[in-house]
Amino acid sequence: MARSTLYEQLASELRQAIYSGELGPGAQLPTESDLMYTHKVSRNTVRLALRELETEGLVSRAPRRGTIVRDRRPLRMRPQDELAGLAPGAPRREAFLTAVEGEGRRLSQQIEVHIVVPPEEVASRLRLNEGDSAMVRRRLRLVDGQPYNTADSYFPLDIVRDSAIAHPPDIMQGANRVLEALGHPQKRFVDDIWARMPTPEESQRLQLEPGTPVVVFVRTGYDPHDVPVRVAVSVLPADKHTIRYELER
Amino acid sequence: MARSTLYEQLASELRQAIYSGELGPGAQLPTESDLMYTHKVSRNTVRLALRELETEGLVSRAPRRGTIVRDRRPLRMRPQDELAGLAPGAPRREAFLTAVEGEGRRLSQQIEVHIVVPPEEVASRLRLNEGDSAMVRRRLRLVDGQPYNTADSYFPLDIVRDSAIAHPPDIMQGANRVLEALGHPQKRFVDDIWARMPTPEESQRLQLEPGTPVVVFVRTGYDPHDVPVRVAVSVLPADKHTIRYELER
DNA sequence: TCATTGGATTTGTACCAACATTTGGATGAT
């Protein structure tokens, strides 16, 4: 158990207690003062150890409340469900909605529509030239009033300009339908998935605790002529999401 | 720009310089002493700021070398390629290998085969009872001698016992072929993907820098009777990997 | 020429002290 430095030893000890289940989700860790006393180290050393656990996402700290073991029950996302939803006449139900409501939790969305110069990541996927604008539908999804994830869909201006701008509500409900009506049904998806630590803006918007990475999910939709017509960028707090794909041969 | 605390202000300022490209990958940040002097703050405050950037994965620190902006060029993983490889007569090339070698990088693997009681996560996917053992093939993959990711495949003992244990080399090369030969070809895959911060063991094994999350990729393979015959758990350092799926309707 | 040594620089660890901020819970008034 003994590691090199004092604070690593202390962190290791506490971590063990958490992984072993001795300290379950929600359990209180000793206060900083207690740990100073019981381990005969300075407060700085205690805080170094606790910070390590915090950045690992194991514990959460707050004044007066103390340090507690974090809990996490992730929600499962099924990116393939959207494909089924594209079939003509399929229910318009969104995958995210059904997944959440099954657990009897209350959900809501905040939607904004803007015209912006998209980040390079998106621009290249939409095959836009440097500096070209696109329409973006920004969504912040909330579960029980708490921010859950974000989903920003970008559309090339020359495709959606006339219709959707004139009728924002159209694009706000069922972007896929609108694309279809415009003669650009999505026939193919390319999904890219990676993870990173959140930017401070994301931390703030999604109310992330320290030590929570985000999974970035980028879906590019192509029409029958293989022209990219939509890029959806979702930022998913890693402690609340898993993604599932099913493959058959 | 001004945020609440001193160290956040400093972190924010440096972060800005990085995101704006003013400090590109590999660029040196000022030393702690310089920052103390130029910003008129204590070393503690400087270190808090730098640590924040480090846990965000933006910079890397080392004695004497100083603090430098990190670079990352992720490799793309294509989980669907394994499906194609399962077709009879398909090339035995592993997706990971082709992806890496295309860039002229040298790669190697370290493989061990053990019989263990798998973690609950794996056990439930293999429908094992509490405490049941399984065979595991542990792989650590290296690129240019540097650890790149891990891939541990678990197999139910009652399926692989007789063959593979007697002939470890079999299972070490082309586990899929062996399963097929045993009458358990994989007909269906279920892939689960999530992310989290690494455990200290993983940090050590994969030589991760602070602020690097890992993506966990779990593939469960089912035979024609829908019996799970293999669970592959990959741990992918997030700064080095992206995952791509392609869907067609 | 080449290996070794040693100093200087830079980050890492550990300690102490003081005050700020947040908030759970008790207390008291309505």
Added chain:
DNA sequence: ATCATCCAAATGTTGGTACAAATCCAATGA
């Protein structure tokens, strides 16, 4: 009973000091 107020407890921030550890680089010596 309910609500507002206040106190105390806990973490958060910032200042300081001292020494350790790593490592680049130049000086030294075989």
